[in-house]
Amino acid sequence: MSFTSSASSLPSPDFEVASAFPEAVRLRQDAAAGDWASVRQYVDSLPQGTDRSFATSVLAEIPGVEQPLRELVAADPDDVFALTVLGAREIEAGWEIRTGARAKDVSREQFAAFHAHLREAEKLLIRATALDPSYDAAWAERLNTARGLELGQNEARRRYDRLAAHHPHHFTGQARLLQQLCPKWGGTWQAAHGFAQECLRNAPDGALNGGLVAEAHLEHWADLRTSQERAAYLRQPHVHAELVEAAERSVLHPDFRPAHAYGWVTVQGCFAALFSLIGDRARAAVHFRALGNLASEYPWSYLGKPADAYVKYRDAALAGG
Structure with missing residues (x-):
């Protein structure tokens, strides 16, 4: 298995879908x-x-x-x-x-x-x-x-x-x-967040659907123009609370099973990325540990070069979480 530079002793992120499936x-x-x-x-x-x-x-x-x-x-x-x-x-x-x-x-x-x-x-x-x-x-x-x-x-x-x-x-x-409901495709944030919450509420516990709550927040964060606006968005208590609930009802729920749950790597990555950006390293670490070294281009492409972003936030989370 390949490894990252000496800055990290952890395995390099693996973006090959066949490694997960x-x-x-x-x-x-x-x-x-x-x-x-x-x-x-x-x-x-x-x-x-x-x-x-x-x-x-x-x-x-x-x-x-x-x-x-x-x-x-x-x-x-x-x-x-x-x-x-x-x-x-x-x-x-x-x-x-x-x-x-x-x-x-x-x-x-x-x-x-x-x-x-x-x-x-x-x-x-x-x-x-x-x-x-x-x-x-x-x-x-x-x-x-x-x-x-x-x-x-x-x-x-x-x-x-x-x-x-x-x-x-x-x-x-x-x-x-959900992508269609985002403003960049003619929708509104109210519609996007509302739909994500609807998917979470209606899905069985342990299903991937709660990951859409994270995706909606990530898209909203990415759409903001300045770093100050982005930081302020993530500081809102309801954002953190919604992410915690969505994670606990989806990929962290005891009923969650990754076999045939296609998309679970992306969902875990979205939670890991958002908790990292918020500064909740302990919660981010839980999702990084679940991933091992598995990764998908999204969401990490939103945070820079995907492999570099993954390593940066993973190493920080595991060091402190």
């Missing part, structure tokens, strides 16, 4: 070998209620995977699985062109290519959800296209409601709607 290796290998029957078998074998967006995302990030997927769709235009993964791949390709920059920093040419990929994804995903209105991964991807194509708050909510009718606690779908 080894099944990603199988998905990649089977897709690379063209063994789509095995890929389908894995996805179909997931326990009822599992967020299948994880498998879709792993497959969509494979370079060149669009070609065999197009062949699958051409051979069977009613293949919901292939339609969904190909749609997700089109979205992935579009976002790679657009990048995560603010709209003012994205060129007209980038936007044109981005929207072209998203429109192609929409065609595929509309067909997928028409064929199987309960297919969670397809609706979750349609929340991405709604945001990228700027279809508005009402349409995003409509799509989420269709997803929630079959999967009321779908973490990926909720996280994507």
Whole structure:
């Protein structure tokens, strides 16, 4: 295992998704070998209620995977699985062109290519959800296209409601709607925080959904312009209290089980980052210990270079917590 510089004796953060979820290796290998029957078998074998967006995302990030997927769709235009993964791949390709920059920093040419990929994804995903209105991964991807194509708050909510009718606690779908509800995508902080609290209240104890409370606060903090405004925001007692409650009802609850809880690394990271920023090193340390050395780009990319930010705040928390 690799280690950081002599400034830290702890392992370097590991951003590889397969380190937390080894099944990603199988998905990649089977897709690379063209063994789509095995890929389908894995996805179909997931326990009822599992967020299948994880498998879709792993497959969509494979370079060149669009070609065999197009062949699958051409051979069977009613293949919901292939339609969904190909749609997700089109979205992935579009976002790679657009990048995560603010709209003012994205060129007209980038936007044109981005929207072209998203429109192609929409065609595929509309067909997928028409064929199987309960297919969670397809609706979750349609929340991405709604945001990228700027279809508005009402349409995003409509799509989420269709997803929630079959999967009321779908973490990926909720996280994507939460982004839409932030002001940077035309929403309001009242709507974003209200939705996050709603997800927490309605979810079973030990579910990931409480992590959305942390994500809403992180997005709000990041949207503030000055370091003074950011510090003042986190000093508000209700922010700390909401984070404590959300953590205790989600990833710190005795009923929490990381197996198939896709997204748990990001959720633990959000709590670790926010408690670190607040200065509650003891609580931050609890989340860092739960992570081991696992990490995801979000939230650490909001705090600087992801690996550097992770090490900085982890080492401070574990030294004092």
